[in-house]
Amino acid sequence: MQSKQWAATAGAMLGVSLIAMSGAAVAQSVTLTLGSWRTEDLAVWQDKVLPAFEAAHPDINVEFAPVNTNEYNAAMQSQIEGGAGPDLITCRPFDVNNEWIGRGYFTKLDGLAGLENFDATAKAAWTVDGATYCVPVAAVLAGFYYNVDIFKELGLSVPTTAAEFTAVLQAIKDNGKYTPLAVGSAESWQLAYNGLYSIGPAYWKGEEGRLGLIDGTKKLTDADFVSAIAAFQAWKPFLPNGQEALSYSDMTQLFTLGKAAILPDGSWNINQVTSTGLNVGVFGPPAVEAGGQRYLQEMPDMAIGINAASKNQDAAKTFLSWVSGPEFQQIYVNTAPGFFAMSNQPVKYDNALAQAFADLKTGALLTPRLALDRLSAGTPPLDDETWRLLQVMMTSDTTPDAVAAELQAGLSSWYSPQSAQ
Amino acid sequence: MIRPATARRSLLIFVLPALAIYLGFAVLPLLISIFMSLFDTGKSGTGFIGLGNYIYLFTQPVVSARFWNALFNNFKYFAIHVAVEIPIGLLLAALLTGGTLSRSEGIYRTLLFIPATLSVVIVGFIWRLIINPLWGLVGFPLLGNQLTALPTISLMGVWQYVGIPMVFLYSALIAVPNDVIEAARIDGASPWRIFWGIKFPLILPQFGLIVILTFIWTFNGFDLVFALNGSAPGPNYSTDILGTFFYRTFFGSSGQVADLDLGATVATVIFTLMLCVTAAYFWLVQRRLKAHSA
Numbered sequence: 001m002q003s004k005q006w007a008a009t010a011g012a013m014l015g016v017s018l019i020a021m022s023g024a025a026v027a028q029s030v031t032l033t034l035g036s037w038r039t040e041d042l043a044v045w046q047d048k049v050l051p052a053f054e055a056a057h058p059d060i061n062v063e064f065a066p067v068n069t070n071e072y073n074a075a076m077q078s079q080i081e082g083g084a085g086p087d088l089i090t091c092r093p094f095d096v097n098n099e100w101i102g103r104g105y106f107t108k109l110d111g112l113a114g115l116e117n118f119d120a121t122a123k124a125a126w127t128v129d130g131a132t133y134c135v136p137v138a139a140v141l142a143g144f145y146y147n148v149d150i151f152k153e154l155g156l157s158v159p160t161t162a163a164e165f166t167a168v169l170q171a172i173k174d175n176g177k178y179t180p181l182a183v184g185s186a187e188s189w190q191l192a193y194n195g196l197y198s199i200g201p202a203y204w205k206g207e208e209g210r211l212g213l214i215d216g217t218k219k220l221t222d223a224d225f226v227s228a229i230a231a232f233q234a235w236k237p238f239l240p241n242g243q244e245a246l247s248y249s250d251m252t253q254l255f256t257l258g259k260a261a262i263l264p265d266g267s268w269n270i271n272q273v274t275s276t277g278l279n280v281g282v283f284g285p286p287a288v289e290a291g292g293q294r295y296l297q298e299m300p301d302m303a304i305g306i307n308a309a310s311k312n313q314d315a316a317k318t319f320l321s322w323v324s325g326p327e328f329q330q331i332y333v334n335t336a337p338g339f340f341a342m343s344n345q346p347v348k349y350d351n352a353l354a355q356a357f358a359d360l361k362t363g364a365l366l367t368p369r370l371a372l373d374r375l376s377a378g379t380p381p382l383d384d385e386t387w388r389l390l391q392v393m394m395t396s397d398t399t400p401d402a403v404a405a406e407l408q409a410g411l412s413s414w415y416s417p418q419s420a421q
Numbered sequence: 422m423i424r425p426a427t428a429r430r431s432l433l434i435f436v437l438p439a440l441a442i443y444l445g446f447a448v449l450p451l452l453i454s455i456f457m458s459l460f461d462t463g464k465s466g467t468g469f470i471g472l473g474n475y476i477y478l479f480t481q482p483v484v485s486a487r488f489w490n491a492l493f494n495n496f497k498y499f500a501i502h503v504a505v506e507i508p509i510g511l512l513l514a515a516l517l518t519g520g521t522l523s524r525s526e527g528i529y530r531t532l533l534f535i536p537a538t539l540s541v542v543i544v545g546f547i548w549r550l551i552i553n554p555l556w557g558l559v560g561f562p563l564l565g566n567q568l569t570a571l572p573t574i575s576l577m578g579v580w581q582y583v584g585i586p587m588v589f590l591y592s593a594l595i596a597v598p599n600d601v602i603e604a605a606r607i608d609g610a611s612p613w614r615i616f617w618g619i620k621f622p623l624i625l626p627q628f629g630l631i632v633i634l635t636f637i638w639t640f641n642g643f644d645l646v647f648a649l650n651g652s653a654p655g656p657n658y659s660t661d662i663l664g665t666f667f668y669r670t671f672f673g674s675s676g677q678v679a680d681l682d683l684g685a686t687v688a689t690v691i692f693t694l695m696l697c698v699t700a701a702y703f704w705l706v707q708r709r710l711k712a713h714s715a
Contacts, residue, residue, distance in 0.1 A: 037675075070652065074672040074679035081462060092675060099678045102464040186565055188655050242554020244565025244656070250555055372676055380483040383676045388657060395565050395656045410483070 030315040031061040034304070035079075035086035037072035041336060048335045053322055060315045062088075080105050080307065087310040088319065091134035091303040093125035093368070095377040101126075106133040107306040112317060114324030117343040125300035125368070134303030135320045138332065138339035141267040141357050142198040142297040148279040150178055150261045158283045160294075162202070162231060165286040169238040172261045180238035182260035184246025185394040188387035193299075194264045196232045196390060197369045199285045201295035203228035206367035214374050216417030220408040221401075229400035233393055244395040267357045270338040280353060284360040296364040299372075300342065378414035385410045451692065457685035467682075474686035488687070490658055491666035494571055498662055499639040501575035502582075503632060509579070510586030511628070515616060517587070518594040530591070534584035541581070545648035548577045564649065567659040574660055578645050582638075586631045593627035594620060626707065633702045640695050643668060663691050 045064035065086055067075045079085035091097045109132050118136055126134035154175055159165040172180040204224040212218030255263040256276040274280050287294050304323055306316040322328055329341040337351040340358060349355040371382035389403045412418040461470045479485050517526055552559045563573040597620050605615050643664025646654050652669045654660040671684025
């Protein structure tokens with residue numbers, strides 16, 4: 001009895017080892033795992049992007065392994081600190097990634113073939129002390145979707161200045177048939193990302209104001225910032241009733257049902273916004289005055305870096321070189337409309353609205369979201385405080401001056417270039 | 422006859438699987454989490470800092486303000502549950518056992534318990550639509566006002582879980598011996614008098630238990646708030662409770678690094694708080710209640 005069991009076990013073990021050996025003999029293939037927070041992109045990577053890469057590199061398999069967005073940072077940190085983690089890590093922009101770089105999570109990418117396709121500004125969100133650690137994948141833009149048919153019906157044209165913008169909103173409100181602006185305050189992030197950070201750069205002059213905050217030469221209580229916050233507060237009369245409790249998805253719905261004329265939103269929402277077959281156009285944030293400089297929020301959204309602890313450094317570098325090339329960029333931005341290539345290689349967008357969004361970049365000065373670079377690396381993070389205080393402002397009587405003062409107080413409590421003065 | 426030694430051995434065998442799971446999946450993670458809270462992870466790796474995280478949690482002005490705010494909100498969340506859910510549960514249980522619903526009792530009992538079996542995400546979604554100023558029945562932005570947001574969410578929780586105290590007290594009420602009640606009835610006691618004079622004192626231990634269970638559930642609360650308002654629940658953190666505060670700290674966000682060590686610290690503080698309150702309750706209250714009912 002016992003001897004029979006022994007024989008069976010030995011036989012099974014022999015079989016397993018034979019299979020393992022033959023597997024190794026057939027191909028010296030390497031499998032890379034790619035960690036990401038974009039669970040919704042599973043099909044994009046598995047069906048389009050990775051087959052294209054593997055066709056050119058049959059010896060390298062890449063496995064897309066997304067983690068729930070909310071848990072991504074914690075998952076990556078605990079895995080990497082524990083000596084594990086995927087070979088390839090999707091990089092958050094700016095402060096989170098700077099911290100990760102500081103902790104030694106990434107392999108330095110100096111000299112990686114293909115990195116020359118990116119300008120310094122494109123790499124800025126993933127660069128520390130002149131060294132780049134991630135290959136930029138995509139950026140998102142923010143602007144205003146508008147219902148072309150409503151604009152035609154009311155005889156309106158696309159506003160280019162702040163005064164025209166207000167006039168358009170007033171005209172829609174006076175007509176009474178449609179909600180002028182689909183904005184709800186229930187989710188505070190979008191008040192910042194789709195509201196203030198979109199129209200604000202025209203007032204604080206984009207990078208001039210943003211870098212001024214970072215080096216401490218400007219303060220949030222300066223007139224430029226206060227008037228930007230005031231311009232955002234001026235949206236209040238044009239929002240739907242009960243906007244205090246309306247969520248982001250409520251607003252997308254209101255717009256796609258044809259009940260609102262304008263939806264301030266990010267490019268990532270292109271698919272949802274056009275899902276009902278509405279005739280949708282897009283315009284950029286208005287200039288402060290006629291003939292004034294236009295600005296556009298271009299936010300570096302994701303990049304990919306190599307786990308310093310990965311055993312497959314060479315294969316990972318091969319993959320990243322491919323990611324930095326035009327083939328990847330072309331496939332990615334066209335299977336995930338609303339994401340825009342960051343390389344200096346020309347990319348064509350099949351989606352008409354995505355192309356229209358990309359065209360807004362022409363003639364505009366680009367700037368990322370105000371508070372994510374260095375200004376949110378302490379407590380309280382400026383970005384979180386901006387979300388909170390904009391929500392307070394939109395749901396109560398708090399003034400733009402009070403918001404600016406509290407933001408500045410929070411920032412100067414820990415950020416030394418601001419507190420030194 | 423089973424020898425004592427054999428009995429002890431079989432006892433061990435029967436207890437072992439459950440004990441192993443309990444130790445492995447409840448006690449061990451708890452101890453690791455307490456252990457983690459004594460460390461700090463930064464650019465120079467992970468280092469032991471003793472009670473540094475606790476000092477930071479209670480003294481850093483912004484972090485401690487958020488913590489106390491979440492704790493205070495959590496007490497409000499608990500108070501609303503105790504003040505609304507348990508009385509309604511008691512009322513429903515009393516009505517179910519009152520004898521007037523003889524045939525439909527089972528139907529009511531089932532219907533009232535159904536919400537407790539629904540997923541919190543569904544409950545949050547349904548209520549968000551019902552009170553939505555745009556698509557729903559209520560014009561006032563209940564969730565967008567700092568004064569009404571937390572009570573609104575609490576009442577959604579009450580609606581969902583009222584069946585639990587109801588069933589709990591219901592089973593206690595049907596266990597009240599009939600002869601005592603009959604004796605009271607013969608003495609001419611009114612139903613009101615019977616309930617408060619006989620039934621309620623007899624179910625007091627279970628009543629106390631459901632209060633302390635509600636305390637544990639509300640201080641472990643997270644899902645409903647998260648489903649409705651996310652992990653930075655506004656407006657102005659007015660619906661932030663300990664669960665969401667912990668989640669935000671531990672998991673970070675798109676723009677925030679996850680702080681696992683500080684998260685473990687928050688978890689340990691929550692655990693200690695619940696342990697103290699629960700222990701105090703059992704030592705001071707529940708023991709005396711048992712003496713009464715005997």
